[in-house]
Amino acid sequence: MKWQRYWDIIVYRTYAELKSEAQLNYMGYVWWVLEPLLNTIMFYAILTLVLEQSSVGAISFLLVGSITWQWFASGIMSSSSSIFDAGSMLKFIYLPKIVLPLISILANTWKFLFLLLLLLIWSWCTGHLPSQAYLALPLILLLQLAVILGVSLPLAALMPYFPDAKVAMDAILRSLMLVSGIFFAVEQVPAEFHVYFYMNPMAVLIEAYRAVLLQGLWPDWGKLAYVACFGSFSIMASLLIYKRIDLSIVKAIHR
Amino acid sequence: MLISLNQTGVCYRRPHGFFKGSRSDFWALKNITFDLHSGETLGVLGRNGAGKSTLLRLLAGIISPDRGALKIQPGLCTTLLSIGVGSHSTLSGRENAILNGMMLGATKQHMTASLERIKEFSELGDFFEQPIYTYSSGMHARLGFATALEVDPDVLLIDEMLSVGDKSFNLKSAVAIDKRLKSGKTAILVSHDGEKIKELCSRSVWIEQGEIVAVGPSETVVRDYENTMFQARLSV
Numbered sequence: 001m002k003w004q005r006y007w008d009i010i011v012y013r014t015y016a017e018l019k020s021e022a023q024l025n026y027m028g029y030v031w032w033v034l035e036p037l038l039n040t041i042m043f044y045a046i047l048t049l050v051l052e053q054s055s056v057g058a059i060s061f062l063l064v065g066s067i068t069w070q071w072f073a074s075g076i077m078s079s080s081s082s083i084f085d086a087g088s089m090l091k092f093i094y095l096p097k098i099v100l101p102l103i104s105i106l107a108n109t110w111k112f113l114f115l116l117l118l119l120l121i122w123s124w125c126t127g128h129l130p131s132q133a134y135l136a137l138p139l140i141l142l143l144q145l146a147v148i149l150g151v152s153l154p155l156a157a158l159m160p161y162f163p164d165a166k167v168a169m170d171a172i173l174r175s176l177m178l179v180s181g182i183f184f185a186v187e188q189v190p191a192e193f194h195v196y197f198y199m200n201p202m203a204v205l206i207e208a209y210r211a212v213l214l215q216g217l218w219p220d221w222g223k224l225a226y227v228a229c230f231g232s233f234s235i236m237a238s239l240l241i242y243k244r245i246d247l248s249i250v251k252a253i254h255r
Numbered sequence: 256m257l258i259s260l261n262q263t264g265v266c267y268r269r270p271h272g273f274f275k276g277s278r279s280d281f282w283a284l285k286n287i288t289f290d291l292h293s294g295e296t297l298g299v300l301g302r303n304g305a306g307k308s309t310l311l312r313l314l315a316g317i318i319s320p321d322r323g324a325l326k327i328q329p330g331l332c333t334t335l336l337s338i339g340v341g342s343h344s345t346l347s348g349r350e351n352a353i354l355n356g357m358m359l360g361a362t363k364q365h366m367t368a369s370l371e372r373i374k375e376f377s378e379l380g381d382f383f384e385q386p387i388y389t390y391s392s393g394m395h396a397r398l399g400f401a402t403a404l405e406v407d408p409d410v411l412l413i414d415e416m417l418s419v420g421d422k423s424f425n426l427k428s429a430v431a432i433d434k435r436l437k438s439g440k441t442a443i444l445v446s447h448d449g450e451k452i453k454e455l456c457s458r459s460v461w462i463e464q465g466e467i468v469a470v471g472p473s474e475t476v477v478r479d480y481e482n483t484m485f486q487a488r489l490s491v
Contacts, residue, residue: 008363012354013343020345023386092337093358094317247319250312251267 009095010102017107032074032111033118036066043183060126060214065182065206067119068144071112072202073173075148079104080155080169087160087253097249098242101156105148116141123213131216140208143224146231147201153238157245160253181206201227257331257410257441258291258314263323264465265309283309285465286323291410291443296436298456298473299445300480306465307445311335311412314443334360334408338399344388348379351387352402359406369405376431377401378424393421400428404435411435411442449477 022029040062047058079101083090086100124130158165180202181189189197197203204227208219265284284306291297291314301307312318313325315335327333341358342351352373356366374383377397387395413432436442436455446452452459452473459476461468469476 005357005360005362009354009357012350012357012363016343016346016350016354020343023345086341089341091312091317092335092340093360094315095358247317250318251265 006096006099010099010106013103014106014110017103018110021107029111029114032070033115036063036070036115039066039070039182047183060123060128061185061210062183063119063122064209064213065180067112067115068206068209069177069180069182069202070115071108072144072148073177075105075108075112076152076155076169076173078108079152081159081166083156083249084159084163084253087250090250090253096242097157097246098153098239101152105145105152109145109148119213128214128216131212133212133216133218136208136212136219140205140212140219140224143201143227143231144205146235147205147227150231150234150238154234154241157238157241157249160249176200176202179203185210198223198226201230256290257293257328258333259324259326260287260289260313260320261324261326263287263313263320263325265306265313265318266321283465284313284320284462287462287465287467288323289460289467289470291441293441294439295458296440296442296444296456298452298459298476299443299462300447300449300452300459300476301462302484304464305462307462308414309465310462311414311443311445314410315412331410332360332408333410333412334406335412335414336403337414338403339395340399342387342395342399345386347386348377348383348390348398349374352398352405355399355402356406359403360408361406366402366405373398373401373405376404393424397424404428404431409441411440412445413442414445415447449481453477 040059043062043066044059082100082104083097086095090097155165155169179197180200181197186194186197186203186207204220204223208224211217211219263284264282264286267281267283269279269281287310289297299307299310309318312335313320314327315333316327317335319325337359339351339355342355346354349370352370353363353366356369357363361369377383377394377400379394379398382390382394383398387398390398433455436444444452444456456473458471459473460470461476461480469479
């Protein structure tokens with residue numbers, strides 16, 4: 001009953017967020033599509049013109065990395081300040097705090113699905129037709145959602161206590177982007193660094209997407225199992241955190 | 256007995272910055288003890304900064320006490336009457352009424368069923384279907400009040416006399432609140448208006464600097480409060 005109402009609020013506010021973005025800034029959606037495309041073009045230019053080591057397939061390779069990274073990065077960016085930003089509202093009404101990051105992540109995921117559709121169409125047009133490995137795609141998407149939740153939820157709870165964390169997070173995300181294998185394949189990484197490379201769940205996921213979408217191969221189940229553990233453990237830890245801070249966090253929001 | 260407070264205190268911790276170590280604690284409420292019974296309207300008096308808003312936040316279940324006990328009957332819905340909190344500027348008045356109502360504790364079905372009454376009470380006419388960024392601030396307030404009025408919590412918490420829109424709507428909203436309170440609704444009313452408290456509340460609590468100065472029949476509490484305020488003015 002209670003949770004039904006909270007779910008209704010999540011759905012309604014997600015709809016409101018998407019609607020206001022579409023209405024208030026005309027370029028809203030366009031930017032969202034443009035950002036991974038610009039990244040792709042930039043990486044492509046560097047790879048072909050500067051490093052002179054490319055083939056035509058590189059565009060699809062880069063697109064898969066950029067688009068799935070976009071879902072991860074912007075999901076975290078928009079949800080991590082969601083509780084902090086809602087501070088003045090939370091002084092008047094009770095909401096389980098977890099509702100706020102969930103709204104941002106849901107709105108973001110909706111926009112990503114549109115990008116994903118574009119990506120699928122692009123890869124079909126360039127000759128990467130669906131294989132039976134596509135059956136693994138929903139699982140990979142679900143795992144990425146779990147990773148996004150597992151990273152965003154603790155960050156959103158932390159932000160009211162340490163507003164500086166926002167700056168640190170932007171810097172970390174930028175560096176993480178460079179080592180997630182968006183513009184290089186793991187074969188280009190020296191073997192002794194593979195352990196560290198695969199610690200980053202996004203590196204594992206991006207590789208899995210490429211295997212399924214571009215090579216028609218099954219993903220590496222062992223590495224995906226690691227991502228599943230990472231996701232479920234951090235989501236569980238987040239739920240404990242939210243239980244603890246639910247009634248005290250409002251006292252810490254100074255705005 | 257719906258709500259019971261026993262030696263309840265609420266503390267705000269103000270960090271001094273990451274490297275400065277110590278932090279200052281501010282006890283907005285110190286030792287608050289009183290009960291709220293079913294069907295009564297309890298008045299709360301006190302100067303600015305006495306802790307009235309913190310008390311309402313505590314009772315609304317928004318924050319938890321840092322010491323003492325707060326017992327709220329399980330499943331009890333307490334709502335702080337607030338206007339337009341969490342509204343979305345691009346949604347229409349109709350959509351915002353549903354959203355705000357849900358935020359205040361009502362179900363979606365309840366709000367959907369109340370829409371026509373909200374439209375009528377808020378006197379918005381065709382603007383009800385327009386996005387609320389086209390509204391004047393008076394229209395915002397009217398929509399917010401009409402919505403809040405349709406949410407029917409077990410305990411209604413009201414902070415100050417709400418000033419809503421123009422004179423005529425102000426009167427209309429005050430009458431609606433009075434009617435609600437006189438109909439046996441359990442409520443807590445925070446106000447500076449002694450006459451209003453005496454009219455609507457049988458019992459009152461007077462708090463000052465986070466502590467209770469007096470609890471009792473409104474007649475005597477209001478009289479003592481106003482005498483003290485009057486003395487304070489004279490001695491300046």
